[in-house]
Amino acid sequence: MSIASQVELTLVGDTDHKQNILDGLQELGAVHLVQLREAPLASGPDAADDLREAIHYLSSTPIKRRPQRPADERPLDEVVREILDNKYQREDVIDRIEMNRRRRQVLAPWGDFEFPQLEEIDHRRFWFYRVPLGKRALLETVGLPWQIVHSDQRFYYLVVLAQEQPTEEDIPLRRSRTGALSLSRLTAVREEALVRLEDLDAQRESLTRWLLPCSEALDQSLDQRELLLANEQVLDAKQIFALQGWIPEAALPALSNWVGTVPAAYRLREPTVDDNPPTLLLNRDLTGGGQEAVSFFQLPGYRSWDPSRVIFFSFSLFFAMILADAGYAVLLGALLLANWKKMSTPGSLAIRLRNMAAAMLGSAVVYGVLVGSYFGVTPPAGSVLATLNVLDLNNFPAMMKLSLGVGVVHLLMAHTMVLWVNRRSRLALASLGWIIGLSGAFLLWLDYMATEQFELTHSPFFWCLPVWLVLVLTCSSDRPVRSAKDVLLQLVDGVGGVLGLTKAFGDVLSYMRLFALGLAGASLAATFNELAVTARDSVSVGGFLLFALIIIFGHGLNLVLAIMSGVIHGLRLNLMEFYNWGIQGEGYPFKAFAKRGGSKWNH
Numbered sequence: 001m002s003i004a005s006q007v008e009l010t011l012v013g014d015t016d017h018k019q020n021i022l023d024g025l026q027e028l029g030a031v032h033l034v035q036l037r038e039a040p041l042a043s044g045p046d047a048a049d050d051l052r053e054a055i056h057y058l059s060s061t062p063i064k065r066r067p068q069r070p071a072d073e074r075p076l077d078e079v080v081r082e083i084l085d086n087k088y089q090r091e092d093v094i095d096r097i098e099m100n101r102r103r104r105q106v107l108a109p110w111g112d113f114e115f116p117q118l119e120e121i122d123h124r125r126f127w128f129y130r131v132p133l134g135k136r137a138l139l140e141t142v143g144l145p146w147q148i149v150h151s152d153q154r155f156y157y158l159v160v161l162a163q164e165q166p167t168e169e170d171i172p173l174r175r176s177r178t179g180a181l182s183l184s185r186l187t188a189v190r191e192e193a194l195v196r197l198e199d200l201d202a203q204r205e206s207l208t209r210w211l212l213p214c215s216e217a218l219d220q221s222l223d224q225r226e227l228l229l230a231n232e233q234v235l236d237a238k239q240i241f242a243l244q245g246w247i248p249e250a251a252l253p254a255l256s257n258w259v260g261t262v263p264a265a266y267r268l269r270e271p272t273v274d275d276n277p278p279t280l281l282l283n284r285d286l287t288g289g290g291q292e293a294v295s296f297f298q299l300p301g302y303r304s305w306d307p308s309r310v311i312f313f314s315f316s317l318f319f320a321m322i323l324a325d326a327g328y329a330v331l332l333g334a335l336l337l338a339n340w341k342k343m344s345t346p347g348s349l350a351i352r353l354r355n356m357a358a359a360m361l362g363s364a365v366v367y368g369v370l371v372g373s374y375f376g377v378t379p380p381a382g383s384v385l386a387t388l389n390v391l392d393l394n395n396f397p398a399m400m401k402l403s404l405g406v407g408v409v410h411l412l413m414a415h416t417m418v419l420w421v422n423r424r425s426r427l428a429l430a431s432l433g434w435i436i437g438l439s440g441a442f443l444l445w446l447d448y449m450a451t452e453q454f455e456l457t458h459s460p461f462f463w464c465l466p467v468w469l470v471l472v473l474t475c476s477s478d479r480p481v482r483s484a485k486d487v488l489l490q491l492v493d494g495v496g497g498v499l500g501l502t503k504a505f506g507d508v509l510s511y512m513r514l515f516a517l518g519l520a521g522a523s524l525a526a527t528f529n530e531l532a533v534t535a536r537d538s539v540s541v542g543g544f545l546l547f548a549l550i551i552i553f554g555h556g557l558n559l560v561l562a563i564m565s566g567v568i569h570g571l572r573l574n575l576m577e578f579y580n581w582g583i584q585g586e587g588y589p590f591k592a593f594a595k596r597g598g599s600k601w602n603h
């Protein structure tokens with residue numbers, strides 16, 4: 001759990017070997033390049049777009065051939081065109097099948113018929129209308145030959161015989177269009193389209209053997225584009241060129257070994273206060289799920305600290321407190337175990353999310369046992385599970401203390417890490433003040449809750465507040481103090497820090513949602529259980545079926561709401577309340593100049 005230390009790299013090389021050097025640097029895959037000149041590539045269509053589309057199309061094929069490199073040496077662009085032609089033809093056939101289905105649905109009430117030749121019916125034509133059942137009387141005024149051929153719950157289906165389309169005066173209804181094809185002909189067309197779709201699906205399945213070559217070609221295309229972009233970012237000066245970038249300290253031995261093989265020289269420099277290196281978070285897969293949440297929301301600045309592990313464990317705890325049911329957690333855990341192997345690729349996003357889900361559900365099982373909730377059912381007194389039920393969700397004062405205590409500890413961790421980051425600055429004393437103030441205020445509140453005759457100034461925790469006030473008022477800025485004006489500005493910054501008290505108070509109260517949402521979910525689960533039992537006992541026939549439906553749909557709805565609440569509010573408490581106090585500055589991601597899949601520094 002750390003932010004990788006970066007070193008600025010300046011590399012100078014022979015222009016005649018520029019492409020080889022850049023290609024080697026890309027193979028090394030450890031340098032985040034810095035743009036030295038404004039020379040963007042000309043805009044235009046991306047050559048890799050067709051490859052991406054073809055790969056996505058083949059990847060979604062239900063049945064795939066064994067991955068291989070086909071023996072036939074066809075040009076890959078020809079294969080890509082064949083794949084995309086298959087895709088477009090298949091989409092067109094599916095559209096025609098859907099249009100055919102709609103036409104048959106519209107035509108079905110009129111029956112299966114073929115239009116006669118015009119000469120056979122004195123050059124008259126058939127005109128079709130749908131007449132609402134309530135407007136049957138309108139037909140009595142129609143002077144043209146007509147016949148009702150069908151009726152349903154809403155309409156009469158009317159056929160009128162006339163040489164020209166009847167006017168609104170003749171028939172005050174909107175005409176229905178049936179098309180020229182009969183139902184039997186439409187059915188035949190549908191069968192032809194389905195056969196064509198089967199042929200295209202078979203061709204698509206056969207083309208999946210080209211997935212591996214297409215994926216490799218896409219990687220090569222993207223690597224080549226990155227190489228061209230890097231070539232535009234370096235600085236050329238006659239016989240030499242120069243590039244700059246940031247490289248992790250751990251990659252310096254590999255850099256030294258590589259530079260010895262090319263006509264180039266380099267210089268390394270530690271970042272100064274004015275530099276802004278990229279942020280590279282280093283976390284193992286075990287707790288890397290927290291890093292994914294951090295990267296999704298906001299990367300910390302280079303000189304801040306990595307909150308990934310804290311967010312990993314705190315998010316698991318918050319989810320457990322909101323779910324508050326061991327039965328739900330076990331059910332979700334079974335679903336996770338069923339997909340465990342699919343999410344086990346080392347270094348992938350899936351394994352990190354899998355490990356985070358396992359931590360969340362493991363915490364939820366433990367917390368659910370502690371509160372004694374199993375699908376809304378409390379274990380019977382005297383049972384083993386009852387002895388483990390040490391928390392009572394209906395004990396509002398105790399659960400309020402627990403929720404606020406969790407919130408205070410969470411924010412104290414944020415201030416502690418800020419104190420450590422600023423340990424060589426006066427700002428550390430302001431963080432220390434917040435630690436003392438938050439701890440003292442919480443203990444003072446607990447003292448108030450436990451004492452009937454409470455006197456504020458008699459509590460030993462009261463004196464934490466003046467200490468907080470002095471430290472925050474005098475140390476909320478690291479500006480140098482050289483004059484009376486600086487002292488005044490320092491106090492202004494201090495007043496701004498003190499005014500953060502209202503925000504701190506609101507943030508601590510936000511953690512009450514942990515108790516409130518957990519109680520709401522448990523109450524809803526118990527309510528569904530009671531409704532199901534009542535329905536079973538009150539209905540003589542089908543009572544058990546009604547019981548099962550209420551249990552399944554009720555608990556299903558409650559589980560979905562609990563998952564949504566756990567994820568949304570768990571992330572909010574971590575990425576809003578915690579982040580606002582614990583993270584200073586926003587960073588930008590480290591992006592190694594590397595070949596696809598060839599760098600351990602890109603996540």
